[in-house]
Structure formats: structure tokens, C-alpha cells
Amino acid sequence: MPDAYAVLDDRFAALVATPVAPERLHTGSLWAEGPAWFPAHRSLVWSDIPGDRMLRWDETTGAVGTFRQPAGHPNGNTMDREGRLVTCEHGGRRVTRTEACGSITVLADRFAGRRLNSPNDVVVRSDGSVWFTDPAYGIDDDYEGHRAEPEQDGCHVYRIDPSGAVTRVADDFARPNGLAFSPDESLLYVSDTGRTHDPAGPAHIRRLRVDGDRLTGGEVLADCTAGLFDGFRLDRDGRLWAGAGDGVHCLHPDGTLLGKVLLPEPVANVEWGGAGRDRLFICATTSLYAVRVRTRGASR
Numbered sequence: 589m590p591d592a593y594a595v596l597d598d599r600f601a602a603l604v605a606t607p608v609a610p611e612r613l614h615t616g617s618l619w620a621e622g623p624a625w626f627p628a629h630r631s632l633v634w635s636d637i638p639g640d641r642m643l644r645w646d647e648t649t650g651a652v653g654t655f656r657q658p659a660g661h662p663n664g665n666t667m668d669r670e671g672r673l674v675t676c677e678h679g680g681r682r683v684t685r686t687e688a689c690g691s692i693t694v695l696a697d698r699f700a701g702r703r704l705n706s707p708n709d710v711v712v713r714s715d716g717s718v719w720f721t722d723p724a725y726g727i728d729d730d731y732e733g734h735r736a737e738p739e740q741d742g743c744h745v746y747r748i749d750p751s752g753a754v755t756r757v758a759d760d761f762a763r764p765n766g767l768a769f770s771p772d773e774s775l776l777y778v779s780d781t782g783r784t785h786d787p788a789g790p791a792h793i794r795r796l797r798v799d800g801d802r803l804t805g806g807e808v809l810a811d812c813t814a815g816l817f818d819g820f821r822l823d824r825d826g827r828l829w830a831g832a833g834d835g836v837h838c839l840h841p842d843g844t845l846l847g848k849v850l851l852p853e854p855v856a857n858v859e860w861g862g863a864g865r866d867r868l869f870i871c872a873t874t875s876l877y878a879v880r881v882r883t884r885g886a887s888r
């Protein structure tokens with residue numbers, strides 16, 4: 589096993605039993621984020637937030653091209669149930685959907701009549717609802733968006749109903765960031781990166797119970813032991829694969845840190861892809877990496 593893997597629990601060894609280390613597929617981003625896999629196109633789309641662009645990696649050729657530029661300082665991306673791209677944009681302070689014809693539909697840019705801060709990450713539930721986090725990183729300065737005064741009273745988590753109505757589903761986070769559902773969608777995990785603005789602030793992932801269109805509970809699942817947890821995805825057995833300061837941390841559903849995929853750059857987000865959904869794509873600051881592991885992404 590290459591030394592790119594740190595096995596902290598025997599249960600992790602079987603997941604990374606491979607002679608192959610992660611490979612770097614592309615470099616040259618300022619800050620890679622928001623990987624989203626499109627099986628129909630065998631391609632991965634991701635964001636370069638300060639670069640104000642989205643890139644696309646083609647599995648069939650390995651080529652990388654510009655997907656969209658300017659792109660509204662994009663951050664998190666995902667694919668909805670109809671195969672469409674859903675994007676968080678810092679610049680426009682909105683969540684958008686790219687239609688099959690290429691036009692862009694705004695799903696949310698306000699709550700209670702006031703502009704959102706800067707949507708960061710997004711996930712779509714099987715009922716068609718869209719859930720996203722809204723920290724203020726994209727309005728803090730002009731590097732990853734446009735500096736502005738917040739109009740909301742804090743950094744919250746929101747849900748967009750299939751009807752289009754936007755509701756606030758959690759208001760007790762400092763800086764909610766990455767989010768993902770458990771495989772059966774009974775749980776929503778949300779990371780909080782409040783430590784970026786407060787040395788005593790949170791650097792953890794919380795677990796909330798999904799009750800229809802509401803969230804309850806919200807206990808801390810795990811504190812990050814290296815930097816901050818940013819974006820993450822779950823595998824089919826409910827383990828979390830989370831971006832952190834030294835690579836990707838694999839967490840058991842009970843919060844135990846099982847092991848790490850070590851990388852030379854801090855990781856912002858990950859995504860499952862490939863025909864078997866067993867290839868983990870990793871956005872790590874300047875670069876896109878991929879690694880094959882012995883599990884699969886939770887089904888959509």
C-alpha cells in the first residue's frame with residue numbers, strides 16, 4: 589500500500605488495498621472546489637472560485653477544458669435528479685441550475701426579501717428539494733466574490749422546495765459549509781468552518797435528522813484533526829469522505845476517524861465518479877486528483 593494512505597483503524601485498510609497512489613489529473617486552479625460527476629457525459633465539472641471559471645475533465649480522453657468563464661465565482665456543484673448541473677455562485681450570491689438547453693435558471697438568490705450571503709455547497713434530495721449552505725466567504729472580500737455587507741442575520745442552511753419556495757432549515761451554525769445526506773436520506777451532515785473567523789470557533793461536522801422538510805438534532809459527529817472539514821460525500825455504507833487540511837479523512841458513521849488519503853494540498857471537496865462510482869475525485873487547492881477505493885458512492 590502506498591504511503592499516500594494513513595490507516596488509523598483496521599477497517600480502513602480494506603478500503604485502500606491498492607498499489608496505486610492518487611493521481612493528479614490537472615493543476616493550475618487557484619482554488620479548486622465543487623466537483624460534480626456527470627455519468628451521461630463521462631466527465632467531471634468543477635469550480636475554480638478565484639479564477640471565476642468552471643473546468644471539465646473528460647474521462648474518455650483525460651483532456652481538461654473550460655466549461656464556463658466567467659462563471660460568477662462558482663463554488664459547490666451537484667447534479668440533480670434529472671441530470672442537470674446545480675451551482676452555488678458567490679458572485680451572483682445565488683444557486684442556479686443549468687438547463688438541458690444551456691440556459692441558466694436562478695433557484696434562489698434571496699430569503700425573506702434579502703439577498704443571500706454567498707451559497708457555498710449544495711445537495712439535491714430524491715424528492716427534488718435542493719439544500720444549500722450560505723456562509724459569507726464570498727462577500728468577505730473580493731478574492732472569491734465581491735465584498736459586500738451581509739443582508740441576512742447570520743450564516744444559515746436553506747432548503748428550496750420543488751415549488752420554488754425557500755425556507756431556512758438551520759440557524760445555529762457559525763459558518764455552515766459542506767453538506768450531504770446519509771444513503772437513506774434520514775440524516776443530513778453539515779460541516780461548520782467557523783474557525784476561519786474565530787480561533788475558538790467550530791471545525792467539525794454535525795449530524796441532523798431529516799424530518800420531512802425540517803431538521804432536528806444536530807450533535808457534533810467529529811472534530812477535524814487537521815485544518816477544517818470543508819466539502820464531503822458519503823459512500824454506500826454511510827462512511828464520510830471529507831476534505832481536510834492534509835487530505836481526505838474517512839469517517840465511520842459513528843464519527844471515528846478510520847484513515848486518510850494524504851495529499852500535498854488542502855482538500856476543499858470530493859465527488860464519486862466513474863462507471864462504478866468507485867473513483868473518488870478530489871479538489872485540492874490548485875489541483876484535481878483521483879483515487880480508486882474499494883467502496884462506491886452512495887446512490888443518488
Ligand code: MG
Pocket residue numbers: 664708709765766818819856
Ligand atoms: Mg465549501
